[in-house]
Amino acid sequence: MSKATIEMDKASAILKLLGDKTRLTMMKLLDKHDCCVCEFVEIFKTSQPSISQHIRKLRDLGLIKEERRGQWIFYSMNKSHEHYPFVQEILKHLPNQDDKLRELEEQGTRITCC
Amino acid sequence: MSKATIEMDKASAILKLLGDKTRLTMMKLLDKHDCCVCEFVEIFKTSQPSISQHIRKLRDLGLIKEERRGQWIFYSMNKSHEHYPFVQEILKHLPNQDDKLRELEEQGTRITCC
DNA sequence: TAATTATATAATGATTTGCTTATATGAACA
DNA sequence: TGTTCATATAAGCAAATCATTATATAATTA
Numbered sequence: 325m326s327k328a329t330i331e332m333d334k335a336s337a338i339l340k341l342l343g344d345k346t347r348l349t350m351m352k353l354l355d356k357h358d359c360c361v362c363e364f365v366e367i368f369k370t371s372q373p374s375i376s377q378h379i380r381k382l383r384d385l386g387l388i389k390e391e392r393r394g395q396w397i398f399y400s401m402n403k404s405h406e407h408y409p410f411v412q413e414i415l416k417h418l419p420n421q422d423d424k425l426r427e428l429e430e431q432g433t434r435i436t437c438c
Numbered sequence: 439m440s441k442a443t444i445e446m447d448k449a450s451a452i453l454k455l456l457g458d459k460t461r462l463t464m465m466k467l468l469d470k471h472d473c474c475v476c477e478f479v480e481i482f483k484t485s486q487p488s489i490s491q492h493i494r495k496l497r498d499l500g501l502i503k504e505e506r507r508g509q510w511i512f513y514s515m516n517k518s519h520e521h522y523p524f525v526q527e528i529l530k531h532l533p534n535q536d537d538k539l540r541e542l543e544e545q546g547t548r549i550t551c552c
Numbered sequence: 553t554a555a556t557t558a559t560a561t562a563a564t565g566a567t568t569t570g571c572t573t574a575t576a577t578g579a580a581c582a
Numbered sequence: 583t584g585t586t587c588a589t590a591t592a593a594g595c596a597a598a599t600c601a602t603t604a605t606a607t608a609a610t611t612a
Contacts, residue, residue, distance in 0.1 A: 329533040332459055332466075339528070340457030344600085345450040352446075361559060374601055376560055395558060395609050410531045414453070417524045419443040458570085475589060488571060490590055509579055509588060 330407055338407060341385060342414060346370070347378050351401070351411065352421045354388060358400040359425075366431075367424045387411065444521055452521060455499060456528060460484070461492050465515070465525065466535045468502055472514040473539075480545075481538045501525065 330338075342348050346368055353359055353367075364375045379399060382388045389402045402408065444452075456462050460482055467473055467481075478489045493513060496502045503516045516522065 328531075330531055332463055332532060332535075335532055336457055336459040336462045338457075339453050339462065343450055343452075343454030343457040345446055346600095348450045348453065349446055362557095371602065372559070373561080373603085377600075380560080392609085397559065410528075413527055413531065414524075417442075417444055417527065418446065418449055421446075460570095476587095485572065486589070487573085487591080491570075494590080506579085511589065 330410055334407065335410070337385065338387070338411065341381055341387070342411070344378070346375075347382060348418070349421055349424070350378065350382070351387070352415050352418050353424065354399060354401045355412065355415050356422070357425060358391075358398045360396045360398050362396075363425070363428060366428055444524055448521065449524070451499065452501070452525065455495055455501070456525070458492070460489075461496060462532070463535055463538070464492065464496070465501070466529050466532050467538065468513060468515045469526065469529050470536070471539060472505075472512045474510045474512050476510075477539070477542060480542055 342351065349368075350359075350364060361372060361375055361379065364379075365372050368375065379388070383390060383399075386405050387402055387408075388399050391398050391400065405411070456465065463482075464473075464478060475486060475489055475493065478493075479486050482489065493502070497504060497513075500519050501516055501522075502513050505512050505514065519525070
C-alpha cells in the first residue's frame with residue numbers, strides 16, 4: 325500500500341527546511357546535479373560554515389545524501405527518501421537554477437574545485 | 439501566458455509560512471472550510487492572540503481572505519492567489535484534517551460559536 | 553612528514569519567531 | 583447606552599535561527 329499522505333509533523337518539518345531561500349535553491353540544484361560544498365560557497369557568496377550548517381539540516385532529515393570522493397564530499401538528492409515525491413512536487417514549481425552552475429563553469433570555479 | 443514557476447523569494451516565503459504545524463493545519467482546513475478564529479482556538483488549544491498572529495501572517499501574504507459576518511470574522515482560502523496552485527499541490531499531500539472540525543461539532547463548540 | 557585543501561563542528565551574537573499577558577476595537581445585544 | 587463577545591494589536595520574553603569567527607578533522611600533495 326503506497327503512502328498517499330505525510331504526517332503533519334513530518335510535512336511541516338520538511339517545509340520549514342525548504343522555507344529558506346538558500347536551502348530551497350540548494351535543493352533545486354541538487355535535484356539535477358551533485359554538488360560539493362565549495363560550489364555552494366561560490367554560488368551563495370557566503371561562508372563555508374554557513375553552507376555546511378544548511379547542508380547538515382537537510383542531511384539530518386535524510387533529504388540529501390553525502391558521498392566522499394577523494395578530497396571532496398559531494399551531496400546529492402536522496403531520491404529514495406520516503407517523502408521525495410512530496411519534495412519533488414514542490415521543486416517542480418520553481419525556476420531552473422542551472423544558470424548558477426553555468427556561471428561557476430564560466431569562472432572556472434566549478435572545474436577548479438570539483 | 440500562464441505562470442509556470444514561482445520566483446524563489448516568493449516560494450521560500452510561502453514555504454516558510456507553511457513550515458509551521460499550526461499554520462499548515464489551518465491551511466489544510468481552510469482549503470475545504472471557512473473557519474473563524476474561535477474555532478482555531480478550540481482546535482489548537484492555544485490562546486486567541488496566538489491564533490490571530492498566525493492568521494495575520496497568512497493574510498499578509500494574501501494566502502487567505504477575511505470576511506466579517508456580523509460578530510464573527512471568517513477566514514477562507516484565497517483561491518485566486520497567484521500561487522494558490524502551488525499551495526494546493528502541497529496541501530494535496532497532507533492527510534485530511536476534518537476530524538478536528540468534527541470534534542468541535544460533537545462538542546457543540548462549532549455551532550455555539552459560529 | 554609537513555603543508556595545504558575541503559569540510560565539519562563549536563562557540564558566540566544578532567535577529568526572528570512564537571508564545572504569553574494586557575489592552576484596544578468593533579459589532580451585538582440587553 | 584452600557585455590557586458582552588469576537589477579534590486585533592501591543593509589549594515582553596524565551597527559544598530557535600542563521601550568520602560569523604575560530605578550531606578540528608581528514609584527505610592530498612609537496
